[in-house]
Amino acid sequence: MKMAMAAAAAASYLSSASAIFLYAALFFAGAHAEPEPTKVVTSEVPSTLPVCKTVGGGSTFFDVQFCLEALGSDGRSANAGTNYGTYSVIATDLLTANATSTATKIDGLLRERAGNDDEATTTRCLRSCRALYGGVVRGQPGCAAAVRGRRGGEATRCLEGAASAAKECEVGFGKTKVASPVTMENDDAFKLAKLAVALLSWAHQ
Numbered sequence: 001m002k003m004a005m006a007a008a009a010a011a012s013y014l015s016s017a018s019a020i021f022l023y024a025a026l027f028f029a030g031a032h033a034e035p036e037p038t039k040v041v042t043s044e045v046p047s048t049l050p051v052c053k054t055v056g057g058g059s060t061f062f063d064v065q066f067c068l069e070a071l072g073s074d075g076r077s078a079n080a081g082t083n084y085g086t087y088s089v090i091a092t093d094l095l096t097a098n099a100t101s102t103a104t105k106i107d108g109l110l111r112e113r114a115g116n117d118d119e120a121t122t123t124r125c126l127r128s129c130r131a132l133y134g135g136v137v138r139g140q141p142g143c144a145a146a147v148r149g150r151r152g153g154e155a156t157r158c159l160e161g162a163a164s165a166a167k168e169c170e171v172g173f174g175k176t177k178v179a180s181p182v183t184m185e186n187d188d189a190f191k192l193a194k195l196a197v198a199l200l201s202w203a204h205q
Contacts, residue, residue: 048077051087055202061194070094070195084203085150091196092147092155095162096140098192102185103133109181121176129169129182136162136189147196152204156197163193 046052052067071077071087074094080086106126113123143158166189173180180186 046072047081048072048087051082051084051199051202055084055195055198059194059198061198062191066191067195070192084199084205088147088155088196088199088203089144091192091199092140092144092159095159095189095192095196096137096144098185098189099133099136099140099162102182102189103130103137105185106130106133106182122173122178122181125169125172125176125178125180126182128172132165132169136165147200150200150203152200155200159193159197159200163190163197166190166193 046068048068048071049064052064052071056062056064056067071090074090076086076090080090106129110123110126110130113119113126116123139158139161143155143162146155146158149155166186170180170183170186173183
């Protein structure tokens with residue numbers, strides 16, 4: 001009986017000793033392990049930021065954030081550096097896309113309201129806007145050519161005309177006190193036109 005108890009005690013001791021040695025081995029292994037390199041997370045600064053700060057910092061028509069989002073949506077901006085001429089072309093192309101899609105949207109809204117006398121006021125406003133945007137769409141090829149050719153006076157007149165058309169469309173809804181279904185599109189078109197004008201003016205400096 002005493003021999004069995006002694007054997008059990010010895011086994012318990014050996015088990016405890018083994019555990020101690022195991023923990024010690026793991027501790028020293030961890031102490032000598034190579035530390036993992038610290039990962040430094042850096043936020044990428046948009047390449048368009050200096051340009052947008054220049055043209056949007058003091059603008060009353062658009063802010064720096066709008067400029068960043070607009071120019072950043074076009075892949076050409078990644079390699080444009082601080083080339084204001086290239087950015088003015090990009091902004092003009094974005095304006096063309098906006099005007100075209102807005103005209104298409106208005107066509108769809110007019111089809112939905114065909115024969116609906118309850119929305120006659122909205123329909124009249126939409127027809128006016130469709131005519132305005134139709135003019136912008138027709139004029140954009142020449143406008144884009146003037147921007148690319150750095151014909152400042154001609155390009156600026158065309159772009160300002162687009163801005164005025166977008167504003168007139170929105171004002172028309174305001175006068176009749178009906179909600180405009182193209183407020184966002186009008187706002188974007190106005191700001192894109194003003195952005196293109198600002199960029200073009202810096203391209204000539």
